[in-house]
Every structure is written in C-alpha cells, then in structure tokens.
Amino acid sequence: xxxxxxxxxxxxxxxxxxxxxxxxxxxxxxxxxxxxxxxxxxxxxxxxxxxxxxxxxxxxxxxxxxxxxxxxxxxxxxxxxxxxxxxxxxxxxxxxxxxxxxxxxxxxxxxxxxx
Numbered sequence: 017x018x019x020x021x022x023x024x025x026x027x028x029x030x031x032x033x034x035x036x037x038x039x040x041x042x043x044x045x046x047x048x049x050x051x052x053x054x055x056x057x058x059x060x061x062x063x064x065x066x067x068x069x070x071x072x073x074x075x076x077x078x079x080x081x082x083x084x085x086x087x088x089x090x091x092x093x094x095x096x097x098x099x100x101x102x103x104x105x106x107x108x109x110x111x112x113x114x115x116x117x118x119x120x121x122x123x124x125x126x127x128x129x130x131x
Contacts, residue, residue, distance in 0.1 A: 047054045
C-alpha cells in the first residue's frame with residue numbers, strides 16, 4: 017500500500033512539474049518584448065510619449081493662435097470705432113455737396129457776373 021502511495025505521489029509531483037514547465041514557457045512567450053503583451057505594452061508606451069509631445073505642440077500652437085486672434089480683434093475694434101466716428105461725421109455734411117453757408121441775420125449782397 018505504501019508503494020502505491022509513493023508511486024502516486026511521485027506521479028503527482030512529475031505531473032505538477034510538467035505543468036509548471038509548460039506554464040513557464042507560456043509566460044515567457046507572453047512577456048516576450050517582440051511578440052507578446054510586453055511588445056504591445058512597449059509600443060503603446062512609445063505611442064503615448066509621441067501623443068504627449070504632439071499634444072504639447074498643439075497646446076503651444078493654440079496659445080499662439082489665441083494671442084494673435086486677440087490682437088486682431090483689438091485692431092478690428094479700433095477700426096470699427098474710427099469708422100463709426102467717420103459715419104457720424106458724415107451726417108454733418110450738406111446733402112447737395114455745396115459748402116455750408118453761414119447763417120447770418122445781416123443781408124448778404126452777392127455780385128453776379130456780368131454777361
């Protein structure tokens with residue numbers, strides 16, 4: 017009976033050892049940097065670094081564009097104010113294009129050219 021128990025114990029140990037050997041091979045292929053998940057993690061890490069650099073450049077470009085747009089908006093507002101003043105001053109001009117005549121209470125005698 018003891019011999020049978022020893023044989024079963026040795027068979028179980030050999031089976032467990034064989035199972036551990038197969039798991040170790042699978043795990044080494046799983047973590048392989050070229051083909052396994054390790055490779056995928058390395059590629060994703062490189063892509064994250066590239067995206068971080070690209071995002072930084074995009075943020076810098078957006079900041080510069082925002083500053084430029086702000087300056088252009090200020091210039092446009094200044095021009096709009098000047099145009100409003102010009103339009104308002106146009107209302108003071110006579111409609112027929114003749115120079116304005118001073119309004120005087122004294123009679124004005126104008127000379128007519130002789131024909």
